[in-house]
Amino acid sequence: MPQVVVGLDIGATAIRMTRIEASLFRFQFLDFSEHPLPAQVDLPWEQLASSVLQVLFADRGIRAERIVASLPGRYVSTRLLRLPFSDRRRIEKTLPFELEGMIPQSLDEVVLDYQVLATDSQGSRILAICTEKKLLEAHLAMLRGAGADPYAVLPPFVALANLRREILLAGTEPCGIVDFGERETSLTVLEGGEFRFGRSWALGASTLTRALQESLQVPAARARDLKEKEAHLFPTLTPAGDSHPEWIANSLRRGLEPLLVGLRQSLMSVSRSWGIQIPRLFVCGRASCLQGLCDYLAQQLELEVSPLRLSGPVGGHPSFPASETPSAAVSVGLALHGVRDAAASKLNLRTGEYTYVSEREELKKQALSFGALAGVLILLLLVRFGLQYHLRSQEYARLSRSVDEIALELFPDLRSIQAGAQRTSAMTARLDQEKKQAALFAPLAPDAPSALDVLLEFTRAVPPEVKIDVREFALVEADKVRIEAETDSYNSAEQIKQNLLKSGLFQSADIAEAKDSVDQSSVRFTMTVQLSQRIF
Template sequence: MKIIGLDIGSYSVKAIEVEMGLRQLEILDFFEEKLPLTLELPKPEVVKEAIKNIFLKNNIVPPYKVISSLSGLFVSSRIITLPFADKSKIKQTLPFELEEHIPFALEDIVFDYQILAKGEKNTTLLTLITPKDIIQERLSLFEIPESSPDLLTMDAISLFNLTKFNWEEPGEVYALVNIGRSQTALCIVDDGKINHVRSISIAGQAITQTIQENYKLSFEDAEKAKIDNGFVLTDTTNVTADQAKFSECIKKALDPLIGQLNQTFQSNRSKGHGVVRKLFLSGGSSLLRNLPAYLSQELSLEVVPLKILNSYTMNNIADNDENNAKVSTVLSLALGCVGRNYSEQFNFRKGEFSKYQAGPLGKEVRYLLGMGGLIIAILFVNMIGNYFILRSTLKKIDQQMVEVIKKFPLKISDNLLEDATQLRAFLTKKSKEQKEKIEALGGTKGDTLTTLQILQEVSALVPKNVLFDVRELSIVDGKIKIAAISDSFNSIDNIEKSLKNNPKFTKVAKGEISTASDGQNKDFTMTFDIKTAKK
């Protein structure tokens, strides 16, 4: 699945393209469309064009999911503890609890929440709230319906997504800080969970304006001086007066930001949370030379640049300081759409603002869903129809089978005809019995003569004018005994002589001879062996 993380800032519009396979995340590309450099925020039509260019110029085509964010300056966060743990009760009660914390009517806001902690009798929630007109204003910037975000969150809260993939937890409370042009986003993490989020309206533009005022430059020249030559000193040894002056100018702009960060960390600690020991720094303005060391000195904690790209083996973006600083926000957004993360995201696109319930794309989706439902219904009806046709066909086949079986020279009860399993067992048994009888008469393939062959051989030896009526014939281990009737002693001798002359028989011997019951013919027995073929 392709995912687009889209960050709409005041300096530029940035996008990152990632693809999630079965087990591996690949960072495909990073795009940036810079906005006009002015003191004021860029006009909506300019931002619209930049967003459109991001998709069209870079050939970003569907299917994909888009996740974007609102500035934290337009989002309020509240931590609320409720005296129960039932999820349905939380959902019903929370709106009324929020009324005490917001200066807006409930019908004018959209909120979302996540559970931070849950006990047997209470639940602590982190709730984000924003006015509906802010959401409407943001969504109006998307002229291409497909590029409209599937998920709309808050920039500071999304930084937490960076800790979900290929991240080594520092083992202490830490802060993720992104310094952009017009705001600084802050997310404090403790024991793998969000502890606090905040957006501060002091960032890179404050430095540019301070340089502009102190050195009487145009806004554009002050921006260039900051990017090309900006730095802050932690030690004034062996520096020129001009270097010290320039550094102090920038420090003057940073001091209010440092004060806000310190205040946030202290406030968080006063609520019983751990002390922030480490700060990961990102954002375009974090590239100011020696800024990590200066912040570390002023905040009394470890500050390091956020090196996020080297955490991904499948990455097509150059792993350098500038790219690491710029991609952190868009990558954190994109990661919100990966796996189970999606369901854990704060999302302001709900209700009337849901992507799939409003606007042109919503109509297309509803049309596709309707067509899909119609196709499923047709397939279901077809399946039911085929079922009844097959059932009727099988019933006719059963009737034909019963008619055929009734013609067999076997007596088969109606109960057997109704039970296929029992009928199969019955016919198998009868087939086996018939086979045994046939084998008994016809023998099996081998070297000895069969019963029928013996009778044929003996009958062929006796002259037709001689009475020879076989009454009994038995074969035991190749030894044959015949009980028969003939008309005289002479005929019996001739029969004995004929058997002895046959090459297939041996050890021919007459048995007892007696007068038959008619008083004229003779009863006699005769035994002989069957010669076996030489191998």
């Protein structure tokens, strides 16, 4: 699905925005807009910029899946280094120590990123950029407060390098791009479409306004009007050389001198580092519209200088406002930084602890964290259950061995049965059987008669001369016993009954049934005896 990428150039006097719609393999220009900051308002620049951003993103709800914002170049330090190796890990370990003596701040106070510009047999050339953490934090807070959380934060000179495919060049001709802004000027050097160098100065069009104001003794607003509407760096000369246009031109030239010094030194440094000459400069930025500026720079720097024209996928789009190129250049470069394969470098000051995390990525990250935590918990539970199972298995095995040993000790004949559950089951059956047999000989209560006592008393009740054959001796209730027996006569059965009642152990004795046997030789009877005490 196509995404809208917004390049947000947050300048000293205006916010410029370029929108590009990008898909996986292509992108196209959507629109460019410029939004001036409130003038004649005595508020800090951050508050003015924040109010305009609030209107654009929070109030108007401008669609933006990815935002690339600028950080004023005056807040960013650049260093060009050469290291005798090209291994990325060694570079990341060594670079902070190399920079420690080159920047005034402590390394703990800055955010650092770098780009390997080239590698050869002698090592690598590296461009390092850094800014103070407190400045980056304040800048991000301003953007987030307005609803514009940027994916990347770049100085203008990094954004300008992304215009490499928008500029018509002959072959691999080196060139420089100069963005002449209100409060700062940025330089980017390209060779063969590759990013070679970049830096910014805290000098811009406001420097020229102050030069006119001081030289002509006019208010700032009047000096700005003269610079933008009347000034020309090559005015018509007069014999005396003191005409008003000449005064203005001379004041502007004096104001441009620090910028020329910085450009000469930077171009000389690039020539020494890369062994190349920069034959051509392209100029952009709102202040680049100063009449005669390109000719004056060409004269002073002794190279070809021309206004920047964009003619690539963005500048060549029918709806791109070519007349706005000087102002749009940085915002176009910022937007291209967020497009796949369009960026000239991977530099981004939102790195380390400040790395951008979108809401979707944050949710995904939280979901992954929750999933990982859930996985760990499940794993711990599985380990716990596994350990419990293992320990209980060991305990069961020990108990099983102990039970087998006890079973063999009690019942040696069980050795022929398989050890384990079968032997345990056989032992349990034997124990139950012996328990039943033992119950006949022991009372269930301390003062109660046992079944054996009842049987003994019945035996005593049988006269010695009486023959008796007990067929059944059963406890039908806790205090009743049924006896089925065969004796020689009815009198013998009655005598046994009377003897039982005399013993004192029985409360009553009834002969429920008595009859002769088939051959009339004996009497079969059934007697129910009620005990004086319950057996259990």
